[in-house]
Amino acid sequence: MMRNLMKLNYILSLTAAMLMAVAGADRPATAASNQQDTRPLRSRTDDKRATQQDVIKESDETLRLDVDLVDVVFTVVDRNNRLVPGLKQEQIELLENGAPQEIDYFEQNTNVPMIIALVIDVSGSQEFVLSQEKDAAESFFRSVFREGKDYAAIVTFRGDTYLAQGLTSDLKRLADSIRRIRRERIFRADEGLQSSGTSLYESIYLTIDEILEGKTARRVIGSDEVKRHAIRRAMILLTDGQDTTSQRSEKEAIDRANRSGVIIYSIGIGDNFRFGEVNTRALEELCRQTGGRAYFPQSESDLRKAFDQIVEELSSQYVLAYRPSNKAQDGSFRNIDIRIRGVDGLQVIHRKGYFARGR
Template identity: 40%
Template structure:
């Protein structure tokens, strides 16, 4: 959360609670809450405890001043060799949060499982040490889809729509830009529908090398009748061939 979201935070929490209530099935699903003011920190690790998620959600606040709580920071981003840099007041580390969440939270979750990051932000990163491209790579490698919900104060910088669209679409997700509370709830409802109606497509690559490289892929509709309907397929643009061992 960034300072520009101060006025919209109550609506964001209300919509998030409704989403959690309708999507999280305690017998199968898990959720985590990771704020990223100053640096990314795990406020709530992956859990099936819906009540615990609600309680943690209420603790999330905007980043003015920066986070001073006791929740552990996600490690792996350093300001110089061997030291973790202190969070700067009122800053947001979006790319660090995505990269480290993908690597340290999502990648460690049970398989096979659909993984999604729902990112609520204005898109203006001010303190990440990792780049946006690194964040996208980490999400793809951990097979995580990003749904970006762009919310910001129009009286300040507003929302960086171009960046959030690139971030989401590069991982097979989409970006939403709600203007009022009803739009925000509609965005969460659309994400819920997508998570419940995704298709798993598998194939065996002719390239048998497990060298850690990125492999681009394209999915097309070949059925003539379906092509006439001009349906749009959204998917990850590729995958990483994980190294053996």
């Protein structure tokens, strides 16, 4: 009887939480929420029933790249993995599928705005590191974020994905939403109540679909062609890299990022900084394919250093845009290669390519 009473209390609490989520769903994305997890992006069960036309919730509002113009954000490091600033456009050689391309736009990052999504795993596996993650994330935004110029959103995920803070240029709102984040509550299996799993790849896909390319992002970026391509879009993942319940695959998440020019950075962290629990292969692949880098801290000090390195990298990026010489609208994947003329031993880090527009 006691067990049944506990289940009933849980069901009543869950129902109340769902009603609160529905009530808050129509709030503007930039409004600060009074509590976390009030705005789910989509549930796994909804995806199971979705048709192909329903997969992208905001398809009519999604930001589309110009038919011809392709943008690439990149960083350059030397043999000692130190970032290389100060390069000029004439030093950049750009190839698409091996064919040289003419660069139409080139800019160092100093004046280039950013749209950032911080995506935090709040599943049970992050129980003992979430507090340190929150402190480091808040410090990160205070270091790199420029109010009035940059925009950011805070997303949490476990089995489902939740919008903790929509895109905003208000640093206080970001800090407040980070402080409100809490981990998933895990119930004992012998009580019939279990953890909801972890949907990493689905969270990446949804965050790009509905935040980094959603209606608010469209308003932020505006309609001017050059302005749109002078925007950097990045996602920072805080997770152990494990995925147990996604309806999306790793490849689908990578392809979605490359279609939108979103760079993924990951901080792979296991509970109590246990490195063996981290899926390093998956996180490294997500970052390698999209032009970011993966970090694997093994202490709180390492965690802060990882954020510091991301700050440094975001402050040393270059942006270029070009119109491909291949005008075919065949939906094919086009490989991108960037090289530096006249200097040996440099490595260019960028997304591996993009998908051409289909007919």
